[in-house]
Amino acid sequence: QVQLVESGGGVVQPGRSLRLSCAASGFTFSSYDMHWVRQAPGKGPEWVAVMSYDGNSKYYGDSVKGRFTISRDNSKNTLYLQMNTLGHEDTAVYYCAKGSAATGTYYFDHWGQGTLATVSS
Amino acid sequence: EIVMTQSPATLSVSPGERATLSCRASQSVSSNLAWYQQKPGQAPRLLIYGASTRATGIPARFSGSGSGTEFTLTISSLQSEDFAVYYCHQYNNWWTFGQGTKVEIK
Numbered sequence: 001q002v003q004l005v006e007s008g009g010g011v012v013q014p015g016r017s018l019r020l021s022c023a024a025s026g027f028t029f030s031s032y033d034m035h036w037v038r039q040a041p042g043k044g045p046e047w048v049a050v051m052s053y054d055g056n057s058k059y060y061g062d063s064v065k066g067r068f069t070i071s072r073d074n075s076k077n078t079l080y081l082q083m084n085t086l087g088h089e090d091t092a093v094y095y096c097a098k099g100s101a102a103t104g105t106y107y108f109d110h111w112g113q114g115t116l117a118t119v120s121s
Numbered sequence: 122e123i124v125m126t127q128s129p130a131t132l133s134v135s136p137g138e139r140a141t142l143s144c145r146a147s148q149s150v151s152s153n154l155a156w157y158q159q160k161p162g163q164a165p166r167l168l169i170y171g172a173s174t175r176a177t178g179i180p181a182r183f184s185g186s187g188s189g190t191e192f193t194l195t196i197s198s199l200q201s202e203d204f205a206v207y208y209c210h211q212y213n214n215w216w217t218f219g220q221g222t223k224v225e226i227k
Contacts, residue, residue, distance in 0.1 A: 035216070044208055045165065047216040059215075062122075095164055107155040107212045109176070111164040 002026040002110040004096050009115030012086055018117055022079040022096030030054070030074040033099040035108065036081045038092035048094070049081065053102065063089070086119045093117075123147050123211050127219035133227040140196040142222045144209035149189045153213035156185055156194045159221075160205045168207075169194065199224070 008020040022034070036048040049070040051058045058070050069082040079096050093116050097108035124147040134140045144154070152172040157165035167176040169185035172192060182197040196203055204226055209219040 037216075044218045044220045045210075046218065100170065105153055105212055107153075107167070107170050107210060108165075108216075109167055109170075111166075113164055 002098065004098065004110060004112035006094065006096055006112045006115040009094065009117045011118045011120055013121050014087055014119055016086055017082070017084045018086060020081040020083065020094055020096075020115055020117070022081075022112055024077045024079065024096075024098070027098070029072075029077040031102050033106075034072060034079045035097045035099065036068075036070060036079075037095045037097050037108065037111070038090075039095070039114075040089075040092045045095070046092075050099075051079070083117070086117075088119050091117065091119045123150060123214050123217050125209055125211055125217055125219035127207075127209055127222045129222060130220070131223045131225060133225050134199050135227045136201060137198050138227075140199055140203075140224055142194040142196075142207055142224070144187075144192040144194070144219055146190045146192075146211055148214075150211040150213035152188045153211060154185075154187070154192050155210045155212065156183075157208045157210060158203075158205050159208065165208060196224070 003025045005023045012018050035050045037045050039045045049060045051070045067085045071080045093114040095114045096112045098110040100106040100109035126145045128143045154172045156169040159165045173185045184195045186193050206221045206223045208221050
């Protein structure tokens with residue numbers, strides 16, 4: 001079955017960096033776009049970034065554009081999120097999520113358990 | 122950005138009763154609307170996609186309806202395991218979520 005396991009969260013000071021990873025299994029990782037979605041405490045989810053199945057395209061939400069970088073290694077079935085210049089507003093549980101289809105319009109059919117990133121001095 | 126607005130914020134319902142949750146999109150999303158259930162400390166769980174199609178393994182007491190800008194999630198007879206937060210999610214134009222409806226025990 002599909003498994004997505006995030007890691008790399010922790011407590012970091014404002015202005016510092018953090019790198020998250022998501023190890024995928026149970027499906028053909030290289031065939032699906034992969035996403036990062038975050039959820040601040042008590043809030044609804046917020047889409048953060050997407051990388052295409054082949055790594056050729058990537059897009060970001062406005063709140064993280066220019067600070068976060070999404071990447072993937074299809075040989076390792078792993079998705080990454082490099083987060084730089086972190087601020088208190090970036091405190092959230094970060095989920096990786098799989099697109100429901102290889103092409104076209106799709107929702108998120110599988111989510112990892114999430115990893116908590118806390119920005120605090 | 123398409124803004125998703127859910128109502129009510131909190132719904133108090135007795136076990137066995139019917140719950141009706143609403144979601145409105147700031148512009149048409151066609152039928153590209155999903156619903157998720159989230160329990161404390163857990164990831165969102167897909168319930169409904171395509172506005173009305175139940176995901177694999179989801180009980181028939183969950184049903185979705187609507188298209189365009191107005192959507193509804195109905196839980197026909199609430200079970201103890203259904204008390205949770207529910208989010209709507211549009212995937213017609215990028216991806217955005219509502220702020221959630223908490224279904225609590227009355």
